[in-house]
Amino acid sequence: CRTLFTDSFQEVRQNFQEIFSMMFGGGTGDLKLEENVDPLEAGIDVVARPPGKRISSLRLLSGGERSLTAISVIFALFKSRPSPFCILDEVDAALDEKNNRRFVRVLNEFAKTSQFLLITHSRISMVEAERLYGVTMEEQGVSCRVVVQIEDAKQWGDDPTMAVH
Amino acid sequence: CRTLFTDSFQEVRQNFQEIFSMMFGGGTGDLKLEENVDPLEAGIDVVARPPGKRISSLRLLSGGERSLTAISVIFALFKSRPSPFCILDEVDAALDEKNNRRFVRVLNEFAKTSQFLLITHSRISMVEAERLYGVTMEEQGVSCRVVVQIEDAKQWGDDPTMAVH
Amino acid sequence: MYLKRISLTGFKSFADPVDFDFDPGTSAIVGPNGCGKSNIVDAFRWVLGERSAKGLRGSEMLDVIFKGTKTRSALSRAEVRLLFDNDDHFLPIEASEVEVARILLRDGTSEYQINRRRCRLKDVLAIFADTGIGADGYSVLGQGRVDAFLRANSQERRKIFEEAA
Amino acid sequence: MYLKRISLTGFKSFADPVDFDFDPGTSAIVGPNGCGKSNIVDAFRWVLGERSAKGLRGSEMLDVIFKGTKTRSALSRAEVRLLFDNDDHFLPIEASEVEVARILLRDGTSEYQINRRRCRLKDVLAIFADTGIGADGYSVLGQGRVDAFLRANSQERRKIFEEAA
Numbered sequence: 001c002r003t004l005f006t007d008s009f010q011e012v013r014q015n016f017q018e019i020f021s022m023m024f025g026g027g028t029g030d031l032k033l034e035e036n037v038d039p040l041e042a043g044i045d046v047v048a049r050p051p052g053k054r055i056s057s058l059r060l061l062s063g064g065e066r067s068l069t070a071i072s073v074i075f076a077l078f079k080s081r082p083s084p085f086c087i088l089d090e091v092d093a094a095l096d097e098k099n100n101r102r103f104v105r106v107l108n109e110f111a112k113t114s115q116f117l118l119i120t121h122s123r124i125s126m127v128e129a130e131r132l133y134g135v136t137m138e139e140q141g142v143s144c145r146v147v148v149q150i151e152d153a154k155q156w157g158d159d160p161t162m163a164v165h
Numbered sequence: 166c167r168t169l170f171t172d173s174f175q176e177v178r179q180n181f182q183e184i185f186s187m188m189f190g191g192g193t194g195d196l197k198l199e200e201n202v203d204p205l206e207a208g209i210d211v212v213a214r215p216p217g218k219r220i221s222s223l224r225l226l227s228g229g230e231r232s233l234t235a236i237s238v239i240f241a242l243f244k245s246r247p248s249p250f251c252i253l254d255e256v257d258a259a260l261d262e263k264n265n266r267r268f269v270r271v272l273n274e275f276a277k278t279s280q281f282l283l284i285t286h287s288r289i290s291m292v293e294a295e296r297l298y299g300v301t302m303e304e305q306g307v308s309c310r311v312v313v314q315i316e317d318a319k320q321w322g323d324d325p326t327m328a329v330h
Numbered sequence: 331m332y333l334k335r336i337s338l339t340g341f342k343s344f345a346d347p348v349d350f351d352f353d354p355g356t357s358a359i360v361g362p363n364g365c366g367k368s369n370i371v372d373a374f375r376w377v378l379g380e381r382s383a384k385g386l387r388g389s390e391m392l393d394v395i396f397k398g399t400k401t402r403s404a405l406s407r408a409e410v411r412l413l414f415d416n417d418d419h420f421l422p423i424e425a426s427e428v429e430v431a432r433i434l435l436r437d438g439t440s441e442y443q444i445n446r447r448r449c450r451l452k453d454v455l456a457i458f459a460d461t462g463i464g465a466d467g468y469s470v471l472g473q474g475r476v477d478a479f480l481r482a483n484s485q486e487r488r489k490i491f492e493e494a495a
Numbered sequence: 496m497y498l499k500r501i502s503l504t505g506f507k508s509f510a511d512p513v514d515f516d517f518d519p520g521t522s523a524i525v526g527p528n529g530c531g532k533s534n535i536v537d538a539f540r541w542v543l544g545e546r547s548a549k550g551l552r553g554s555e556m557l558d559v560i561f562k563g564t565k566t567r568s569a570l571s572r573a574e575v576r577l578l579f580d581n582d583d584h585f586l587p588i589e590a591s592e593v594e595v596a597r598i599l600l601r602d603g604t605s606e607y608q609i610n611r612r613r614c615r616l617k618d619v620l621a622i623f624a625d626t627g628i629g630a631d632g633y634s635v636l637g638q639g640r641v642d643a644f645l646r647a648n649s650q651e652r653r654k655i656f657e658e659a660a
């Protein structure tokens with residue numbers, strides 16, 4: 001039982017180290033078991049060091065850095081224990097363009113073996129999707145589905161009815 | 166003391182009703198004192214009804230609707246008790262384009278009498294600023310200031326050094 | 331194995347029947363604030379057995395039934411269907427397609443179905459056990475929940491880890 | 496009365512001295528994730544008396560001093576200066592410009608200044624009392640804090656209200 005946990009922990013930890021560097025374009029990420037505690041009881045700490053910076057507490061990270069770190073953890077778990085299906089609801093909200101593109105690149109790797117459903121406002125994330133659905137409210141308060149072209153999605157916010165086909 | 170609170174509460178409540186409708190382009194917002202409780206002790210409840218929808222709990226609101234409602238509360242307080250200065254750090258993160266534009270329009274009204282400092286990733290919010298500063302890290306881990314043109318800000322995410330003047 | 335379709339009728343803002351068809355590849359759902367995107371995520375988790383109204387942003391389970399608008403009366407029934415392609419027999423069911431459904435009536439009666447046959451919640455849970463797919467599975471990352479792992483303390487992270495891996 | 500300039504030296508990621516000059520109009524600060532934008536907001540609140548390290552995303556107050564990078568050693572001093580235009584004598588000081596500063600050394604000694612004269616924290620707080628400007632004032636809305644009012648319970652909202660208005 002201890003071995004089972006420690007083995008899977010080591011595997012996820014390794015995944016996290018790789019994925020973190022991919023997401024940040026460098027830097028080091030790590031998962032650590034609480035020290036001096038029975039591995040069966042130990043809590044898990046997250047270490048995140050963006051490129052060029054010194055290690056400090058998670059709290060000091062910026063909004064976007066926190067998102068990237070958290071997404072890296074999810075993907076690290078996912079890699080060890082792939083689920084055929086995954087929904088991500090606006091996980092890219094805090095990312096700048098550069099980080100958004102890196103997130104999409106990593107996502108595409110995982111998308112080779114799992115089906116992803118992304119809810120997003122980000123043009124960068126939408127462009128990668130093989131299928132794009134729009135949801136809007138033509139009648140106030142009632143949701144309906146619309147087919148969307150990327151070009152429409154770009155003007156979406158200004159006039160959702162423009163996207164109706 | 167009771168009159169002082171109730172008066173200022175009624176004023177903020179009125180502001181909230183007006184500002185909410187401006188932010189949402191319709192709908193009704195309200196602030197209510199807990200009923201059957203001494204007004205000196207009563208808590209404050211927020212009612213938010215986006216256009217065309219029925220009143221329901223705050224929790225059911227979408228991410229963007231919550232942001233707009235919260236921003237309306239801030240502005241309602243601000244209108245009764247203007248501060249000469251206000252910093253808003255990424256309050257527009259969850260807003261779609263249409264709501265982002267409405268937010269900026271309301272902000273511009275308040276900006277006539279108060280000085281605002283906006284931290285944002287949103288092109289729509291930046292474009293309204295009379296002065297635009299960039300912050301970036303030319304040397305890894307060390308922040309520096311750069312002057313930014315809106316055109317640069319558009320490519321910002323891809324290559325921060327492009328924005329350096 | 332992949333999600334082929336999600337069908338919503340009377341669920342939250344989806345008063346009229348709406349279907350979303352998916353391929354094995356990545357799909358993106360886009361649209362303005364408050365138009366129903368996260369409600370689709372709620373629907374997915376609801377069919378797979380979410381029992382907490384709070385977990386679906388409501389105060390009681392009946393909150394998931396369409397409540398009506400200014401121009402439309404409330405409905406008395408919510409229904410969501412998930413259709414999975416099961417050609418690779420990833421799910422322990424002898425069928426190349428697996429449809430899971432959940433129905434709730436305003437009088438409180440509710441029902442689960444697998445391939446149109448009435449069943450119990452535990453039958454639904456049994457199908458997806460150990461797949462990572464489910465109301466609480468790590469394969470659904472809700473809005474605003476991306477950094478939940480970081481905000482948790484080290485013991486809570488351990489729990490999350492053990493459930494996921 | 497408006498904020499004319501904020502100067503940071505050795506504060507968090509601002510190792511080198513950086514000035515931001517402002518006009519009475521709206522200013523926007525933009526840039527990639529993790530480059531220091533929210534650190535500027537922390538700096539503003541720090542000078543105005545923020546005493547909680549947690550409130551500045553740190554674990555101890557010394558966390559606000561530049562910690563160094565791979566290529567640069569840590570500094571031993573953090574200094575932030577705010578320069579306000581006081582032509583309308585909005586602030587109760589006999590001067591057309593009011594500069595408030597705070598300095599922290601790595602040995603823990605710290606100092607507040609008003610117009611380059613050493614003073615105590617209470618003197619700084621006295622200047623801004625009742626203006627809404629301050630470390631906890633409603634005039635600073637931090638990242639991820641926009642819907643704090645909504646997440647609070649009705650009693651907490653009452654408190655927030657009473658402090659603001």
Ligand SMILES: Nc1ncnc2c1ncn2[C@@H]1O[C@H](COP(=O)(O)OP(=O)(O)OP(=O)(O)O)[C@@H](O)[C@H]1O
Binds near residue numbers: 369
């Ligand atoms: N039972 C119900 N009946 C009618 N409308 C409902 C019901 N439950 C929720 N809603 C409405 O659904 C809307 C929220 O939708 P949702 O959270 O899916 O938005 P969203 O598309 O994710 O938006 P955002 O981009 O802002 O996150 C709210 O306006 C809410 O009033």
Ligand SMILES: Nc1ncnc2c1ncn2[C@@H]1O[C@H](COP(=O)(O)OP(=O)(O)OP(=O)(O)O)[C@@H](O)[C@H]1O
Binds near residue numbers: 062064532533
């Ligand atoms: N004392 C310090 N010394 C050096 N770097 C520090 C110090 N304190 C914080 N930092 C760094 O500052 C960065 C955070 O900056 P900040 O929160 O201002 O980013 P931001 O520009 O707001 O980004 P985002 O757009 O993602 O919110 C972190 O990477 C953190 O490591």
Ligand SMILES: [Mg+2]
Binds near residue numbers: 227229367368369473
């Ligand atoms: Mg949403």
Ligand SMILES: [Mg+2]
Binds near residue numbers: 062064532533534638
């Ligand atoms: Mg920030």
